[in-house]
Amino acid sequence: MSIASDLIRGHTDTIILACLMGGDNYGYEINKSIHQKTGGRYELKEATLYTAFRRLEQAGHISSYWGNEQTGARRRYYRISDSGRGTYQALIAEWKSAKGMIEQLIQLEENE
Amino acid sequence: MSIASDLIRGHTDTIILACLMGGDNYGYEINKSIHQKTGGRYELKEATLYTAFRRLEQAGHISSYWGNEQTGARRRYYRISDSGRGTYQALIAEWKSAKGMIEQLIQLEENE
DNA sequence: CATTATACTTCGCCTGTCAAGGTATATTGT
């Protein structure tokens, strides 16, 4: 929606893995941190977020477990796996490469 | 594909418009120029390319006409419209904004 | 005690990509 919706597509997994590189976390909090990191300019839609969790878990890049909250709603925590860490590094490398390519193709100088 | 396929998604229109900012051109040649600009690392699939032309033309961002080749296969040329030029500028602005956001979210410093 | 915030889940639609197949013409190799 509005700015950047289509442009972020393809980065969802990277963003989530990046979050989990900093330690286990649960969905709602991950999305809030994205919202905060971008100064409110962006956040994942819930359906997108949870779809991504399923995808990443099925691929073995993350695992999940229920937190044992004494109060409030239950939380499903996610933890990044070794495979996930490797994938994260690969995705970062891809991004660096793709970024250069895109700038080349849309005709912007590197430091604009 | 391989590297960067999903990451380029969402830039197809921008790439094509950027090409046409340099003057009228036809599909096959546009794709070859993309191939060449990226040093052979990337090119659009034909189906993707022609789908994008239809989309852009329907939106009024480009118009098309048949070239009058005396030899070789016929060529359909595309020309960017004022609306297309405006859209191009907007997409460039979006990219600049999205780029910063992505780097923030996947945790890379600006000048890495 | 109703509303809001937290937190997760699923269904079905939409859009963009792409593999696969097709058409037509000109050049090049044998």
Place this chain on the structure above:
DNA sequence: ACAATATACCTTGACAGGCGAAGTATAATG
């Protein structure tokens, strides 16, 4: 002469990811 290759365009159908919409459940707040 004719097969193969290059140029150039087009369409169909499948697939994947994003997302609107709706639902479930619990706790805090006014």
